[in-house]
Amino acid sequence: MSALSEREETDVNGPSPDLKRVMGPGLLLLFIVGDILGAGVYAVTGRLAGQVGGVAWLPFLVAFAVATLTAYSYLELVCKYPQAAGAALYAHKAFGVHFVTFLVAFTVVCSGITSAATSSGLLASNLLVGLEEGIPAIPTGDGATLVVALAFMVVLALVNLRGVGESVKFNVILTLVEMAALAIVIVIGFVAIGGGDGDLDRITVFENPDDKGLFAAVTVATAIAFFSMVGFEDSVNMVEETKDPHRIFPRAMFTGLGIAVIIYMLVAVSVVAVIPAGEIATPKNPEAGILLDVVRVGAPDLPIDKIFPFMTVFAVANTALINMLMASRLVYGMANQGVLPRGLGKVLPKQRSPWTAIVFTTALALVLIVVVRLEAENTVVAALSGTTALLLLAVFAVVNVSVLILRREPGRDGAFTAPTVVPVIGAIACLYLLGPWARLDADMIQYKIAAGMLGVGVLLWLLNFAINKHEGESTTFEDVGKLE
Secondary structure (H helix, E strand, O other), X not given: OOHHHHHHHHOOOOOOOOOOOOEXXXXXXXHHHHHHXXXXXXXXXXXXXXXXXXXXXXXXXXXXXXXXXXXHHHHHHHHHOOOXXXXXXXXXXXXXXXXXXXXXXXXXXXXXXXXXXXXXXXXXXXXXXXXXXXXXXXXXXXXXXXXXXXXXXXXXXXXXXXXXXXXXHHHHHHHHHHHHHHHHHHHHXXXXXXXXXXXXXXXXXXXXXXXXXXXXXXXXXXXXHHHHHOOHHHHHHHHHHXXXXXXXXXXXXXXXXXXXXXXXXXXXXXXXXXXXXXXXXXXXXXXXXXXXXXXXXXXOOOOHHHHHHHHHHHHHHHHHHHHHHXXXXXXXXXXXXXXXXXXXXXXXXXXXXXXXXXXXXXXXXXXXXXXXXXXXXXXHHHHHHHHHHHHHHHHHHHHHHHHHHHHHOOOOXXXXXXXXXXXXXXXXXXXXXXXXXXXXXXXXXXXHHHHHHHHHHHHHHHHHHHHHHHOOOOXXXXXXXXXX
């Protein structure tokens, strides 16, 4: 069989595809699960349990429901427009306004930066905790954590500058590590319950420190939990590398979301059963998260607590790298198309990596980490994970509205179509979770962080618009489908 006929047989794009379709259902499922698991469950479990007590599994379930509604919309749009540009492409086709497309794309950039910054805080705290076990003199305070978090972001930039791309097989390995770390927490929790050291009856007890009712408390906790459910939307960027995406994508997406929420709910049950109610909201190391406390309390006679921090580091590092890769490539794409200053689209001649976009996104992340540490009432991880969820809820609302508008365009026969009520409920749910009623007073800084980052983007857009107008050029997207 010739090389040409092999490509035609395995690739639906025809004899000259842009990307090789190498992902079958198994690899795609592991990619989706790995992207969802990431840093989220480590960052938020203790905080949401502190808001609702023993029913900590419930916010995960509600966040899963909202994410699934939005997944329906993504699946309909990715089957209709199988290009790796995601929400920006859908918004552009739905509204046709270049500035709106820019805002959606830059919001996705900001979400990647805040997510990576969240991961840097988690990684720094867990790395220092792990090192302290072997080197008691290692400092683990706020100053040391800040230095390590900033250093980690610089390391990510250096790796990014070398032109390292995503490896699906490497992602599989990291996903298995992530699942193994969470499996340890689950097993410890259920062993403690079986041995009488854990109390399973707590999982039906609702408690709120501010005397909020169940609905209000679950709303706040769901907004916190939503950070743990994001990541599935990144899979649309793999559509051009997936075999028969119209058939494979829907099943893989829903299965991946289902696996993630089951793992999260079991983790929440383990946390509630092992950690006394009054201590869930105040872990020994707030930046490192409550899961390390579960390992310490639930298995005090085993050395797992010495290994677990490093497994956490391994689990969140890849998430941060993927987020910064995505953010820098989006900035490069917008600069290359003339929507952001062209200077942000410069590429290293040897590595072919977008160095000015990498420097820009890294600098934004470094400033963000320092400013939030100085200004936030909660931990940096809490502030930045919440901001990531806030930004992506806005993007998801746009995607849910876009799918309704784009119903006027014919789709592929037999392609996935969401029931009309699904994107309607999805848009309403996302918009509801964007409101201040879904946040604590200490979390209002999330709006300031999001506004500040988007403000930077708008200022750059205005500057570029003025320059382009002076030089007689247009500030519009040339091809949104090739943005990433």
